[in-house]
Amino acid sequence: MKRYILLISALLATALTAAAQKPLYIVNGVETEEIASIPPEDIDNVESLPADEETIARYGEKASHGVILITLRYDEPAVFMGDTTFNDYIARQVKWDDDEPAARIVLRYTVTPEGNAVVTQELESTDNRLKRRVLKAVAEAPRWRPAHKDGTPIESDGVLHIQLPTGKRMPRPVELVWR
Structure with a gap:
């Protein structure tokens, strides 16, 4: 028991020292x-x-x-004007039934000084149907309050990550092994 208390004391002291040194x-x-x-x-x-x-x-x-x-790069970050996060909003807009296979799309987007979200790069896409639906939802999404630098609206970037249906695991990729 005494060793246990000494060990806990040493770990706590180490943690406090590390926290104090940041x-x-x-x-x-x-x-x-x-x-x-x-x-x-x-x-x-x-x-x-x-x-x-x-x-x-x-x-x-x-x-x-x-x-x-x-x-x-900015004084104030861009803020999505929807009722939730941009990822959650887009996921709710896309119709994807639970019996459909799990699919994922990851996109880089830019919020323009006017507050529009514009997709600039596809980073990952496992299903073209999901990609089309997500791109449509992004195009129809509410405007953002753009980022500001010195009082002037500026562009800012973000990454959109959607995986549907929610909670369903992605299938493992097929791997070929030659022996």
Whole structure:
């Protein structure tokens, strides 16, 4: 039992030390805890500041492990004006019965300064019927509030990932093995 408590104490101390040693993240001038959800294509510039006296004087004790300054391509991200996420909205618009085979489509799209979503690249498509239906749903989707940089609407990019029917697993691809 004593060993168990010592092990838990050591793991907790290690976790707290690791958490305490992460740098201060500042995104577009705003301090933030989490940067993993920022799409790499949205990042315009990344600057790393050392944990020196000047950095700590400017940003405070939170900067004692350095500062990562991230500048995004926009000040405000694009926002889909539908009642849910863009992926969920498009999936709801596409008629795909549960008895149909599982299919997936992944598309890259651009939100124009006017707020239209325009498909720019097909990344994956396992069924042409699903592709046609998704492209139609994207063309008929409500407008977005476009991303803004310095008060001006700008283009931004996103990735649409649809797999239907929901919850049904994709079949494994056929593999030929020669012996």
